[in-house]
Amino acid sequence: MWLAFRDWPVESIAAGGIRIADGMITTDGWRVSFLTLFLYFLTLLSLHLFRFWRWQPLLKPLGHVDFWTLNRVCSVGNMAVFLLPMRLGELVRPMLVSTEAPIRRSAALATIVVERVVDGIIVAGFLAVALLFMPKSNLDSYLEIRIGTYITLVIFGVAVTVLILMFAFRKRLSVVIHGMAGRFPGTGAASRIAGMVDRFMFGLSVFPDFKNFLLFLLMSLAYWCSNGFGLFLLASGFQVNSSAGWVPLGVPLIGAFAMMSTIVVGMMIPNAPANIGSFWYFLLKPMELYGIEAGNPAGLAYALTVWTLQLLQLLIFGGWFILKGQVSFRKAFAIGLNDIEGTGGERN
DSSP, X not given: XXXXXXXXXXXXXXXXXXXXXXXXXXXXXEEEEHXXXXXXXXXXXXXXXXXXXXXXXXXXXXXXXXXXHHHHHHHHHHHHHHHSGGGGGGGHHHHHHHHHSSOXXXXXXXXXXXXXXXXXXXXXXXXXXXXXXXXXXXXXXXXXXXXXXXXXXXXXXXXXXXXXXXXXXXXXXXXHHHHHHTTOTTOHHHHHHHHHHHHHHHTTTTTTOHHHHHHHHHHHHXXXXXXXXXXXXXXXXXXXXXXXXXXXXXXXXXXXXHHHHHHXXXXXXXXXXXXXXXXXXXXXXXXXXXXXXXXXXXXXXXXXXXXXXXXXXXXXXXXXXXXXTSSOHHXXXXXXXXXXXXXXXXXX
8 A cells, every 4th residue: 555655646637627527537647438448448348247256166176156145145245355454355256156155155166266266377378478478667667577477487386386286196185184173072172173174175076077177267258358348448539639639558468467467466465355455556556567667647547447347246146145134244255264164154
């Protein structure tokens, strides 16, 4: 947050005032039409569809979850991921799905880990390709992005290897963990943790299920491509005032995918509630390679527009099910140790 507000002061976006005339316009900085905002919001609807639907193949080896239940659970869960600090929202989806389907929380949590690891590999791959074609006008930012890309690829490459090894040697690992738990017969916590690890490893059952894992990968690619295209669409309709008049922001498709990737990598770090600060700090890093320097009001206005519309979409979809009483607000946001361990009324 400190870095974001230092490099991109929010008060700069409304310098000279904002007026409404078929869109939002500042006197000498930037403008965007309502049509562009509407079209970008439509891309967020496709994002929402792929975001929750791709979870179904990961869950299928564990139990059946119908389309509408998945939509309800993920609408609230994804809202929680965005709103809650320190990535605590990642625990909401496994907790909620265990109340809607015969799937254990620890097993469902394993599918979330698989999802996040694959996401990390995909977006780091997008970023690595984008770096081959992006300009180096801001060498410092370019080097920061390149170093971050390499670190991300290493971290998630190791994570994939660890998950595969955990599943491949799950029986031996289970024997070791239960043997260690047996050394503390007087405590229930050790046996609960051993059981949680067993259920977590069972949640990795999608690895040998080639058909479902491939379907998940294809839907994940569709999800991220839709995300990158949406950012490009908004950037194309976002205009800045120059000596030649109003011109597009100047971010090509490859730059939009780079922005998408950097913000995803940034959001994987435990952040403040609603990713305040970190969202636009990471999103704007690639933009600096296209001549939009830190502090540029148009760049910040673009980033805050993305953040606001994404937050609005999550609040609308997740809030709808909470307000209708179809998902308990208390269950969704009261996260404790039992929710991680899968005790206290979990099915199966």
